[in-house]
Amino acid sequence: MSSDATPAVRCTGIRHSFGEKVAVDGVDLEIAAGTVFGLLGPNGAGKTTTIRMITTLLPVKTGTIEVHGLDVTRRKMAVRRLIGYVPQQLSADSALSGRQNVALFARLFDVPRKARDEQVDSVLAAVGLLDDAGRPAGEYSGGMIRRLELAQALVSSPRLLILDEPTIGLDPVARTTVWERIEGIRAETGMTVLVTTHYMDEAEQYCERVALMHRGRIRAQGTPAELEAGLGPESTLDDVFRAVTGDQLEETSGGMRGVRATRRTARRLG
């Protein structure tokens, strides 16, 4: 059984290939319950593939993953009940109102009928969308859509919230608002948050611990301060990334697939 000492996520030696392409190449990760953990790296680093394995959407053929002590392969359904997931590809229906979008997820995730309306309004309030809940999602700004998706993922009261590039394509104000909501919800519920991003500045500011991923491998792990201190005074996470990979973050790319996916997400949010 899980206790507070049981990590929210423990990955041991996980690998995943798409044909010849090794996307995740022997990753060990441990995420303490109740923390905000950032999985950082450029397009194509293997972040989404790692997350899809943790969320049970991809099989774990090599290595093991446990979520709150439950093996993701043997206890797939139990693991899914613990997780709220906001993927990169958007999932809100623009014809439905914000409230209807969240209510749909409440039904999908078996939130008890009696508690449903209250729970839907409670998560809409938590992401700051209660006043706009009756409007069609098609009228929402990019930042509001992101917060709506956050509400959808939160409606089942997950213990582990997983966000894949939650602020991609948003302007700085909307990015800050999304992060403030994530922080507020985490503080109130004590849930664990696993977030992927290639924005090092956001990770520095909002994540308690980070893992830097590059070409399928974790190159460094720790608190942002620990990693920066290891490099020297005035260092940033960008510097740490360059030092551990010998690479420029902005020059590294996952090829056209990654670029296209990023642009598509950014365009749909914009």
Ligand SMILES: Nc1ncnc2c1ncn2[C@@H]1O[C@H](COP(=O)(O)OP(=O)(O)OP(=O)(O)O)[C@@H](O)[C@H]1O
């Ligand atoms: N379905 C797929 N088929 C073939 N190759 C894939 C597939 N999904 C990912 N890859 C490849 O695996 C590698 C890791 O991709 P992944 O999406 O996990 O990276 P990422 O760090 O999440 O980057 P991004 O932010 O671009 O999604 C990349 O080289 C990518 O091209």
